[in-house]
Each structure stands twice: as C-alpha cells, then as structure tokens.
Amino acid sequence: MEKICVIGLGYIGLPLAGLLANNGFNVHGVDNNVKIVATINNGGPHIQESGLDILVKTAIQNGHLVAALQPVPADVFIIAVPSLITEKHLPDLKHIQEAIHSIAPHLTPGNLIILETTVPVGTTEKIAGWISELRRDLYLSQLPAPAAPLPGATEKQIFLAHCPERVLPGQILKELMENDRIIGGINQLSGEKARAFYQKFVSGGLLLTDARTAELTKLAENSFRDVNIALANELSYICDKFGINVWELIKLANRHPRVNIHQPGPGVGGHCITKDPWFIIDAAPDESKIIRAAREINDNRTNYVAARVKEKAACFKNPVIACLGLSYKANTGDLRESPALRIVQQLIQETVGQFLIVEPHLKTLPECLTQLNSVQLVNLQEALPQADLVILLVNHNAFQNIDHKLLKNKVVIDTRGTWRQ
C-alpha cells in the first residue's frame, strides 16, 4: 500500500488525509499541535466540515490514518501547512520552511513532494534549494537528472510539484475529488509523477504546467475575486451618492450575458483572499496597482460599516445593538480574518452601546470579545425584541427568512443585502 505523509492537519490537510486513507492509501498525518494530533487519533476532527467526522473516524478505526507530531519515511509527502503575511503584508513562509526541515531526513530516492499551500511566485524553487542544501545525497533540480557528470543521479532523484488547493470550505470533500487541479512540476517528470498520483482519486481535470505558473495561477484566482468584490463595494459608495439601491443595480447588470459582478459586503475575510493578493503586491508592486487598490478598498470596508453604525447609534441614549453573525462567511463558525468580528470588536471598544451577538454557529464568544464589557451571546429570539439597532453582518441561512415585523421601528443596517425587498 502506498504510504502518504501529510504535513499540516488543518482545513486542507485533514480532509485530504481522510480522503486518501479511505481510498486505499496508508496515511501518516503530521501536525505540530499536540491537541490536534490527540483529537484526530481519538477519531474526532478538530474542525467543522461536512462529512469529515465519519471519514476521519473510519480511517482511524481501520488503521489507515494515524496522526503524529513527526513525519516518517513515505512515498509521497504533501505539505498543507499555512503560508502567512506579516502585519506589514510581507510573505512569511516559516511554517513551510519548518515542514521541509522536518521531512528532509526521511526523504529517499523516488519520493514525490507536493506543496498544496498557496505561496508567492518562486517558492517551489526555493524549496528545491532548501532540500538540495539539506540532502546533498539526493538529486532535485529544475532540469531533468543528467546522465553525466553526476553518475547515478537518476536513481537518486526526488520529485517536487506545486499543486495549489482550490477547495471551498463547506464542500471540501466533494471539491477535493471533483475540482480541476493545476500541477506545476519543478521539472517535467515531477509534474507527471504528481499527475499520476492525483489520477488515483481525482475525477477533475489535471492540468500540467511549470511551478511558477501554478503559483501565480492560484494567486490570480484569489486576486480576481478580491478585485471583483472591491468593484461591488465601490459601486455601493457610488450608489449611495445617487440614492440608488446597489443590490438591484448589480442584479440588473448581471443580466448582461458577459457580466458577473460579485456582491458588496462588510469586507473580505477568511484565511486566503485576505492574504494571497499581497504575495503578488509584494513581489510586483509597480505592476499590481488594481490588486493593491482592491485590497485597500475591501480592508477599509469594516471602518465604513462601523462608522455607519456609530452614526445611527448616536440617535439613542443607551442603544442596544444586535449584531447578526460573527464568522467570515455564511453557514460556518470560522472566524479567521472575519470582517464581522473586526466591526463588532471596534464598536465594543469604542463603547457605542450594549451588544447582543447572534452567531448560531458558535457555542461561546471568542476570547477577544469576552474580555470586553457590554457583550452577550444570545439567540435571535432574545436579541430582536430588545434591540434598537439590528446589524446584519453575515448572511447565514438562519437569518434569511426572519419575520420582518420583528424589525419594525428598528434601525436596520443590512451589510449583505439579505433582507432587500
């Protein structure tokens, strides 16, 4: 049975490890977080994702998946640790570097290393350099192994490819199998080896290219979404100026067969879109003016929403403000880079009023809010009758069909256009 070592058991690595373990592979999952390793070995995923609990439980029970703190020798190593940006929006690849250092002693000739993490252009080449430094006995080059002057290079060759992950949280397991994949080999043979691996469990297209193109393709995808949302946000300012309903405007514009404007909102959140465009901006600042402008427009959106709430709250003596939703997107409790959370935090810090938070996907408030006064986690039925202002921040299904009579005589700020008539 082919042995796969997956490094990083988060939103990407754990579903992938579970899927592989249920598709005939022997999977050794690695995470440097002791709690995560213990939770997985007890059969429970540490993240919420549709279908993941049963997949992980089955794989652990039948012994095809084991979680550990350290890698072991394997046939294929998959890197799914995070890439980060610093406060100054510079790339931080420390987790990837640590992961490479941890697998280096276990590499043997013929191994395939796949980097699934989204990275700046040139990172796969950097990884090849790190590995070559750490393991001078192995051959890893952008060029095919030469017959001479390095005798035996072919037998000592290892393979490296970047295959950026494109799944959508909420439907990760389906998309892991069905999405088309971009495979950028550090050389032709590496790409082909990676394609042969994915062919065993992916039904989507497997598209071969070079590593740099694969890296930039993923960054371009997320920048496209960021720019499109920034356009929608900018249109909402323009519509406000003319007294036009932006939601109706976009609905009508999108009836054009070649127009697809995204929706405005309280800002852009999540682990990926808030980070990935900065990898392009950092490396090509003069060439990425639209990408930078989009990042700034979307980042400033939370200040705009907070200012609107403050303006409306000023009409009340001691306003009770119901905030509906905290997560970064609908129907999840994922708070990573959530604009809703940022808005609520800012308003509470500025003591704008009493806050009732409704977040059906959380059992408790996050620590950054519990440290603050004037805030309670309540359900929708408790929040609405007491509230002077109702701020819809996340378009969870639970908020779609509320009785509009409950909003009568309240100031409503609907940042998602969910309740537009």
Ligand SMILES: NC(=O)c1ccc[n+]([C@@H]2O[C@H](COP(=O)([O-])OP(=O)(O)OC[C@H]3O[C@@H](n4cnc5c(N)ncnc54)[C@H](O)[C@@H]3O)[C@@H](O)[C@H]2O)c1
């Ligand atoms: N989450 C998504 O929706 C998504 C979608 C597409 C691509 N990606 C890419 O995948 C990357 C990983 O995303 P994620 O959401 O799975 O992150 P995550 O934070 O959920 O999981 C990463 C895991 O890696 C572990 N880790 C960090 N350094 C490690 C090391 N040196 N050795 C072992 N384990 C280590 C962490 O403890 C964590 O559990 C992202 O940075 C992004 O580039 C994510």
